[in-house]
Amino acid sequence: MLESIILGMVSDNDFTGYDIKKLIENGIGVFYKASYGSLYPALKRLTDKGCLTTYEKPQGGRKKIFYHITEEGQKQFFDWLVSPTDITEGTNTHLAKIYFFDNLSPEIREQQLLEYEINNRNYLRKLNDLENKYNKMENKECFYYKLSTLYYGICITQKTIQWCQHIRMQKPLSDLIQDKKS
Amino acid sequence: MLESIILGMVSDNDFTGYDIKKLIENGIGVFYKASYGSLYPALKRLTDKGCLTTYEKPQGGRKKIFYHITEEGQKQFFDWLVSPTDITEGTNTHLAKIYFFDNLSPEIREQQLLEYEINNRNYLRKLNDLENKYNKMENKECFYYKLSTLYYGICITQKTIQWCQHIRMQKPLSDLIQDKKS
DNA sequence: ACCGACATGTAAACGGTTACATGATTTT
DNA sequence: AAAATCATGTAACCGTTTACATGTCGGT
Incomplete structure (x- = not known):
């Protein structure tokens, strides 16, 4: 790799x-x-x-x-x-942690999730700063795909924050999923 | 870990x-x-x-x-x-690959991205099947957080597919980002 | 004079992947 | 009778992390 x-x-x-x-x-x-x-x-x-x-x-x-x-x-x-890509490879250890959060008391869990959300917000701010920096550059068409991964990071972090808010309040999980008909 | x-x-x-x-x-x-x-x-x-x-x-x-x-x-x-979580840990090797896609000819790139998108669609189908399976179970409130990670996977895979479609057509990257005012 | 960034590396410890080895039980 | 799954492990190989070691250069 x-x-x-x-x-x-x-x-x-x-x-x-x-x-x-x-x-x-x-x-x-x-x-x-x-x-x-x-x-x-x-x-x-x-x-x-x-x-x-x-x-x-x-x-x-x-x-x-x-x-x-x-x-x-x-x-x-x-x-x-051009080699085939296994999209299931890679790890996400913080998610593995949340998987076990049913074991935690509501107070501690709330605190942990809030901290996780804040970390993601801080991270999003960093990514947005990066985006602004790159946006000022010229001939962006030469590295469209390089930039695309940064935008992917921003999108996913935004989604992660939304997800965080959602599960902190224990809203119905099915509400998280977008309509497939759209 | x-x-x-x-x-x-x-x-x-x-x-x-x-x-x-x-x-x-x-x-x-x-x-x-x-x-x-x-x-x-x-x-x-x-x-x-x-x-x-x-x-x-x-x-x-x-x-x-x-x-x-x-x-x-x-x-x-x-x-x-309850230990502090570093949200930047973990790897995503397929994204590292796409980072270099500016080097590829448009035809091969298109093909690779399409394949990546299809892989994600297949994966999403698997996750949806899992969701249906778990949805039939009782006392779901006992493993809300266990389930929440599955929903996270579904959300993120949906977003990934959207992102794929977007960058395949080389639409403006800034359109990917949600409005912060919302 | 000192600090932070520049610059290259090494060694031990650690853990993970892959392939191998073995054998029992259940399903087709 | 064969194949799939259950079930436990080992060993070689490989790469990563962490900490250490060394020295230069520019700014304050």
Whole structure:
């Protein structure tokens, strides 16, 4: 997974490991995280496999190692892009927690759900800030799909907040579902 | 994570490892998966830690090992339930993929997105079937929150399908966001 | 002089996936 | 008689997290 993401990040530009970390944070940080402890070994693996080449270009006394994608790397990236996607993969541990909330006393449960809702509201604010930032940029049509994932994050977080409000008040669950006829 | 989920599953009833696997699949399979290769070692760790006790109760010639939660286990489960939740944890690898879809030719992209949408529609059908099944059950108020996560899955999958349709046609992304004034 | 951001890495511990191994019981 | 499901586990492999280690550069 991480390897494919790295290939995607360097697919049109050479970057350093540090750059790639930043790109991941700012780009898909909404739904994916990578630490240096996984990133650098992954870069090494990709280099050993012949998917990347490296060159040094120190800036001042600062060591900098750039990664460049090879044709083999491009091929593997493309193969990943068009490989079948299992939509059930991925985890959502906070939901697993709420699954057990019937076990909690009403007071504590209320408090926990409220906290969860607030966390989502704060998160939504961050995503909206990001959106505003990107909206000021030009030639947005060049990264429509990159932006689309940010909008997905906003949509889903909005829905999550609505869901939170709903289940805090223990309203009928079936009211949550949209009419299929629409 | 898995350890906490196991504790949750046995918190009101003794179960075998096999049972627990099924409970996880049917209960939170929407957003969490566990294999025997992780489950049985986790059960062993929990037993060693004193969170679980075991007893054998063979049925016929079939070996059956039941796990029972201890007070220490109950305490740890409760601590987890009320521990602060990081809503940014968890991964969504299919979204990471779509992030790179600007790199794809329009034809292949269209095809991939359509496939993704169909996968989500199939998945939604499964979730709706589950919902119908649970709706026929009695005393639903006893597991309102357990059910709430299923409804969350349905809501989010519906939204995902809408989002898919939207970005397939490259409609303006800002149209995706609900009015904040509402 | 110090702090925060830049920059690259390593090692231990941990946990998860996959595949394998074994055998009983129920269903077709 | 065969296939599916019940039932418990192990082992190799792999990747991630966390913490640590080292050093540069720009701003205050």
